Amino acid sequence: MLTRAKSNDLIAPKFLPQYAQEAVPRYTSYPPATGFRDDLTEEDWARWMKNSCAAPKVSLYLHIPFCKSMCWYCGCNTTIPNRRDRIERYLKALHQELQDRAAELPADHVVEHVHFGGGSPDMLTPQEARSLLLAIHQHLNLSTNAEIAFELDPRGVTQELADALVEGGCNRVSLGVQDISPDVQKLIHRVQPLSQVEAAIDILRTAGISAVNLDIMYGLPAQTIERVQETAKAVADLNADRVAVFGYAHVPWFKKHQKAIPEDQLPGPEARFAQMLAAASTLTQSGYSAIGFDHFARPDDAMSQAVKEGRLRRNFQGFTDDDYDILLGLGASAISETAQGYAQNQPDPARYGEAIRERGSAMCRGLERTPKDRAIAARIETLMCRDEIELAELSKAERAALAPFAREGLIEVFDDRLYVTKAGRPYTRNIAARLDPRFAETEGRHSRAV
Ligand code: SF4
Known part of the structure; x- marks a missing residue:
């Protein structure tokens, strides 16, 4: 048998x-965000905070909804600011929200994970990044072993920014590689030679950030099995600690900029499947362990350890080793979570800022879980x-x-x-x-x- x-x-x-x-x-949440309702109130959130467990483990997510230019495949909540003062106004609101929400947390909370996502958090100047990190240290009980992670666009990484991140305790970064072929990069409006990715990783590692996650994609225009394999091989050669492999979701009726993607060059469903398998087998043959259905990690990475110990979780960022009691999502579109439910902020950055300034809260939808x-x-x-x-x-x-x-x-x-x-x-x-x-x-x- x-x-x-x-x-x-x-x-x-x-x-x-x-x-x-x-x-x-x-299923990065349950119920999924499509089931969120518009009738969630501040009173609901206050009640959830009041009912939270003793000494809750808290994770912090901060959304920076700005990028230098739009990648045509993008499915994130981001904008291309035409003026620097838009970012400055947004950050002022983000600081305010951080301070207010931190004050509502149980006094004995401990923050074990901080994640800056976007958009591109490298749109922050070194001084802005320093100031946000300092505010986190000041207003929250940050664990001495806390993981502080930043999503970065390799094209936006500078020595000054890396130094500011390390100074503030950043110890993990995620960089988008997507595909290393110049043809594919041109069609997705994200030209970043592999040498630029290598240079960015070198700056970050030399500055003291040892944990590097890289994201790659399949299903992009002009992608082939060979190109996906070359990309997967390249990220393994760059010795990424974790690799996430995402399929391109073509929804031009929802994300208008995706209309610039040449549909006649998109791989069909069977080709997408073959590309996904090619990425997975290249990574496992390069020594990575498969985590869930779209993540890969070096055997000594914390996520591989979490799998071995049965501690792997799934949240809005996908598979994770983060086992928080409270997720505090700050910034436009960010989602907060407690055992009792989900609360999401206003997605538009300007309206988010207005809501924080005018009523001290940008929560606009969510759901109480039964x-x-x-x-x-x-x-x-x-x-x-x-x-x-x-x-x-x-x-x-x-x-x-x-x-x-x-x-x-x-x-x-x-x-x-x-x-x-x-x-x-x-x-x-x-x-x-x-x-x-x-x-x-x-x-x-x-x-x-x-
Ligand atoms: S850098 Fe990331 S968030 Fe910004 S447009 Fe490109 S894919 Fe979207």
């Missing part, structure tokens, strides 16, 4: 159009982070909905547990959707699985 581990390794993933092209939530939501969230998170779930937790209807996945070898049952197989990993989001009673209501409002 086969052991589960051997059976799991037997079938390689294959392209299954009914799942690869199905629009399913990313005990049932929390139970479903825990099941989906377990499935996504551990590739398994207790069979007893599934209803008869859910087992029936999952039967086609078992027939395709994407899941299997051993010892009263349901496991996602190696062949099923690319379809984990589809499998999770069968555990989501709200999925039918939101169908069609998500990105496709692969």
Whole structure:
């Protein structure tokens, strides 16, 4: 009789159009943000803070919604400011929000993770970055071992900025590489020779930031399997600690700038799937461990350790080793999370600033989670982070909905547990959707699985 581990390794993933092209939530939250409502109030947030556990672990996310120029594939909440004072006004509001929200946290909180995302946080001047980091040190109980991470555009990295980040305690950076081919870079309006990425990493590592994450993509115009492999090989050669592999989501009706992407040069669904597999096998052959379905980490990285110890989590940034009780999201579009629910800020940077100035809060939508939501969230998170779930937790209807996945070898049952197989990993989001009673209501409002 086969052991589960051997059976799991037997079938390689294959392209299954009914799942690869199905629009399913990313499950970076549950319920997904598409289910957030407009009636969330400050009183709800205050109650959640009051009910939070003793000595909560807090993570901080700060959104910097500015970039120097627009990449045509971009799906982030960002803008290209025409005047520097727009950034300055925004930062003033961000400082205010940081101070106010920090004061509402239980006094015995401890901050273990800080993440600056965007946009491009390298749009901050060294002085602005210093001042924000100083404010965090001043207003929050920052753990001495806290991870402080910045997303950076390699084209915006300077020695002065790197020095300011290190001075403020930054110890991890994420840089977007996407694809190293000049042809692809031209078509996505993000020209950054590999030498520029190498130089940026060199500056950051020499300044004292040892942990470097790199992001690459598949499904971009003019991408081929060979180009994806070359890119994956390049990021492995750059010795990235973690690599995230994201599929390009083409939604030009929603993100207007994506209209500049030549659709006739986009790879089809099967080619996208092959590119995704090519990136994964290049990275695993280069010594990386696969984490979930789109992350890869060096075996000695904290995320690989979290997998071994069963501590991997999933949040708005994807897979993470961050096990916060409270996520405080600051800035335009940022989402805060507690066990009780989610609260999202106004997405438009100018309106965010106005809301902070005029009423001291930019929270505009969110959702209070019911005990049932929390139970479903825990099941989906377990499935996504551990590739398994207790069979007893599934209803008869859910087992029936999952039967086609078992027939395709994407899941299997051993010892009263349901496991996602190696062949099923690319379809984990589809499998999770069968555990989501709200999925039918939101169908069609998500990105496709692969
Ligand atoms: S740098 Fe990042 S956030 Fe800015 S436009 Fe490009 S992809 Fe979007």
